[in-house]
Amino acid sequence: MSVTIKDIAKLANVSHTTVSRALNDSPLINPETKEKIRLLAAQLQYTPNYNAKSLVLDRSYNLGLFFSTLHTGTSAVFLYEAIKGVNDVIQDRYNLIVRGIDDYTSFHKVNRKSYDGIIVMSQSEADQPFIEYAAEREIPLIVLNRQIENVQVMNMVPDDKRGAYLVVEYLISQGHRQIAIIEGKENFKSTQARREGYREAMEFYQVPLCVDYSQPGNYDLESGYAAMTRLLQLNPRPTAVFCCNDDMALGAIKAITEKQLIVPQDISIVGFDDHIYSGFMTPALTTVRRPMEQISREGAAKLLSFIETKKVEKETIFFHTELVIRDSVTNISGGL
């Protein structure tokens, strides 16, 4: 069996309380005793039982990182950047538990005792019950990526709508008028925000909308390919396509290339997210930078401060999205 503070206590001829205090660096203990006990603990390779600690201290040392789903709609890069950002902040002070919300049959195991804090990387309104559940139980909580309306909660989100506006505005500035959109996964909040940005830009510059130019997608590569294939059959076909994320843009480019057409000469493509891969595509993708790693890093830092200070703030913070111009758009305004 493993060694406990009582074992150490026996060998040191002190009570287990003294051992506990020595190992927790309590000022009550004589420095010499402290040193003796620590040496002993090291020799015996003592490791504390965190379950016992947790029980009495009412802290779990666990942080939850929850995604809407780990199955479809969560891109590899999104997951990667989120985990990396959070992990950079917490280092080895907490355990990071990763899970898809839709894997839960019941939220049974989600409570204050099991999680010191929770980060929800939210994409869909389907997360709402989960968020409310956690909020009701007063678990320190941060919701990232998706803007929340009803619940009072700390919320950090990229300005998707503005980003979409910017990139569509850019297409218009390059002379495009037949601008299609390949949309994200239905009932994802980001889908809606990006669609709104697209429409507002079109309206502001008085570019007519065409229903056929609006194609559904679900954020993955295949759906971008399929949607673009449909767009290519239209007459007249669009001169530019706004893909609601970079994965779908990649799928769209493939569909175009297979038809012996060239991006951007024949059709211009823009994406959204600015993946680590986006700058390396052929052609390099013009897109919108959404600082997910930064958001998750700052979200994690905020969460830790909530836990440590026991004060929670509740506000919505927007992170700027910015246009990244590369090589996937051509100017067709004819000289201007």
Place this chain on the structure above:
Amino acid sequence: MSVTIKDIAKLANVSHTTVSRALNDSPLINPETKEKIRLLAAQLQYTPNYNAKSLVLDRSYNLGLFFSTLHTGTSAVFLYEAIKGVNDVIQDRYNLIVRGIDDYTSFHKVNRKSYDGIIVMSQSEADQPFIEYAAEREIPLIVLNRQIENVQVMNMVPDDKRGAYLVVEYLISQGHRQIAIIEGKENFKSTQARREGYREAMEFYQVPLCVDYSQPGNYDLESGYAAMTRLLQLNPRPTAVFCCNDDMALGAIKAITEKQLIVPQDISIVGFDDHIYSGFMTPALTTVRRPMEQISREGAAKLLSFIETKKVEKETIFFHTELVIRDSVTNISGGL
């Protein structure tokens, strides 16, 4: 405060023992009492304190998924496929704790009490101390992806060497003789295995090796770009390049395209891994399929069976890698 079995006991006029047994579906309890208690528990929204359970049952309900690092050398897709594979198997029976081994300052927190089992997604020999630490403490353990020699442990790995052999053999069959290699991260086992596969194929078909055609890389996009840039300055430059993973292949293609050259007409490129992105690149990448999601799924299943049956097997299982032919290689054998 949260409700405990003692609270339920009071309300039901029974002892907490009875409540405990009722909720654990013990056959000792009268069905009616059982039903009454369960109803009460549901009404009070009782959730067990898993720390207390863990303490007395000596189970943590935690599974660790450890990567060599989360910083550099672990591609987004690799992380994604591993998490997805494992998560699919464990569902909500366990908590999945994700961490980079190099984040640990000490392995203090890694022990039987904290982890019911551990999956190491190993890439580097630097993981060796960690693996041995876990093995010594008799934590149910599975090591995936990298072949382990010294320690007796359950080991599941893709056949990297054979995969590399196959893809280089394919290049040779297409008439290539000036075949370069962009290598993976130094001291990653996979780097070594893929290099060996390359060399064996070259030797078997008696294609001369050229030292300049061997360029270092570290598995990320930028290093592929940089290595390819160096290769392009050589005279004669290679007609084909084996990039040790798909990310570097993408970087290499960018370097080539920027020099106004075309893949595969001017230079053929092959990769390794078969990312979800690889088929969607321009051109679609010829590569080697390494079934990471399958490996992590089967690894997780094996680990669960170890935990449940308390029997551990120790063997090395190889998973077949296979050639995936797409459009990034041209035949230069001149008609044959």
Place this chain on the structure above:
DNA sequence: CATAATGATGCACACGTTAACAACGAACTT
């Protein structure tokens, strides 16, 4: 009818840790 077997429940302790309070000797105060 006395006794044994059975079914259902409670008592008391254990898991490993922390913390409030008590205890005790030594040093300091007046």
Place this chain on the structure above:
DNA sequence: AAGTTCGTTGTTAACGTGTGCATCATTATG
């Protein structure tokens, strides 16, 4: 010299749950 303070250590209970054993009522057995 008696009382007070301080520094150090020990005693004991607590956190919430599970389990071996004892207990008690009820039913079956002879």
